[in-house]
Amino acid sequence: MGKALFVTGTGTDIGKTYVTALIVKCLRDAGLSAGYYKAALSGAEVAADGTLLPGDALHVARVARLDAADVTVSYVYRDAVSPHLAAQIEHRPMDFAKVAGDYCRAKKRTDYLTVEGSGGIICPLRWDDDEHVVLDDLAVRLRLAALVVADAGLGTINAVVLTAEHLRARGIPLRGFIFNNWQGGLMQEDNVRMVEEITGARVLARVPHGAAELPMGADALAALYA
Ligand SMILES: Nc1ncnc2c1ncn2[C@@H]1O[C@H](COP(=O)(O)OP(=O)(O)OP(=O)(O)O)[C@@H](O)[C@H]1O
Ligand SMILES: [Mg+2]
Structure with a gap:
C-alpha cells in the first residue's frame, strides 16, 4: 500500500x-511511482461523442506523463457547480463505498498518491435525504493529511487561516501551504510571514x-x- 497526500x-x-x-x-522526475485520485469532478469537458472528460485528471496526466491507469476520478459530472448539486441534477449521487474502493485501489497501485479535493475544504459532495457528506468528512474517512494551495496575493491571510483552523477542528493533519501565482514583493512576503505566525504551519513552496x-x-x- 502506497502513501497519500490530500491537496x-x-x-x-x-x-x-x-x-x-x-x-x-516532481515525484516522477525523481524516479518515484506516483498517481492521481479525485473523488468528484464537476464541470467536465464534453467530447464530440458526448463522453464526459475529467479535465483536471487529464491535465495532471499530461504534465506528469502518467499512464491512464494511474489516474482515477470516481465521479465526473457535467455541470460546473458543486458536486452535490451536479449529482442532484444528474440523479447520480456519490456512493462513498465506491469512493473508498477506488481510493484504496489507486493507493495500492502507486507509492505516492496525490488526492485532489473539489473546491475548498467546505465543498458538499452529497446532500440528499439519505446522506450529508462534505469534503472534510471524506478527508477524515480516508485518514488523509492536507496540503493547502492558496493564492499568494491580497486576501490570502483570511482564507488560509480559516482553512487551517477548520482542518484542525476536524482533526485533519495540516502539512503546510503552497502559495500560487507568486510574484514576491512586500505584501506577498508579509502574507507568508503572517500565515506562518498565525497558523504555526509553513509555506512550503511559492509557485x-x-x-x-x-x-x-x-x-x-x-x-x-503518509
Ligand atoms: N501558477 C499558475 N500559472 C498559470 N496558470 C495557472 C496557475 N495556477 C492556476 N492556473 C490556471 O488557473 C485556472 C484554475 O486553476 P486550477 O484548475 O488548477 O484550479 P483548481 O483549484 O484545481 O480548480 P477546481 O476547484 O475547479 O478543481 C486554470 O486555467 C489553470 O491553468
Ligand atoms: Mg482542479
Whole structure:
C-alpha cells in the first residue's frame, strides 16, 4: 500500500490542479511511482461523442506523463457547480463505498498518491435525504493529511487561516501551504510571514504564474505523504 497526500485549497479555481500537476511531475522526475485520485469532478469537458472528460485528471496526466491507469476520478459530472448539486441534477449521487474502493485501489497501485479535493475544504459532495457528506468528512474517512494551495496575493491571510483552523477542528493533519501565482514583493512576503505566525504551519513552496516545475525538493515533498 502506497502513501497519500490530500491537496485542498482556499477555494475553487485557486490552482489545485495546476500545483498538483507540478507535484506529481516532481515525484516522477525523481524516479518515484506516483498517481492521481479525485473523488468528484464537476464541470467536465464534453467530447464530440458526448463522453464526459475529467479535465483536471487529464491535465495532471499530461504534465506528469502518467499512464491512464494511474489516474482515477470516481465521479465526473457535467455541470460546473458543486458536486452535490451536479449529482442532484444528474440523479447520480456519490456512493462513498465506491469512493473508498477506488481510493484504496489507486493507493495500492502507486507509492505516492496525490488526492485532489473539489473546491475548498467546505465543498458538499452529497446532500440528499439519505446522506450529508462534505469534503472534510471524506478527508477524515480516508485518514488523509492536507496540503493547502492558496493564492499568494491580497486576501490570502483570511482564507488560509480559516482553512487551517477548520482542518484542525476536524482533526485533519495540516502539512503546510503552497502559495500560487507568486510574484514576491512586500505584501506577498508579509502574507507568508503572517500565515506562518498565525497558523504555526509553513509555506512550503511559492509557485510563480506559468511555472513548469515545483520549486521544492522531491525528498521534502515525498516526506509529506503518509
Ligand atoms: N501558477 C499558475 N500559472 C498559470 N496558470 C495557472 C496557475 N495556477 C492556476 N492556473 C490556471 O488557473 C485556472 C484554475 O486553476 P486550477 O484548475 O488548477 O484550479 P483548481 O483549484 O484545481 O480548480 P477546481 O476547484 O475547479 O478543481 C486554470 O486555467 C489553470 O491553468
Ligand atoms: Mg482542479
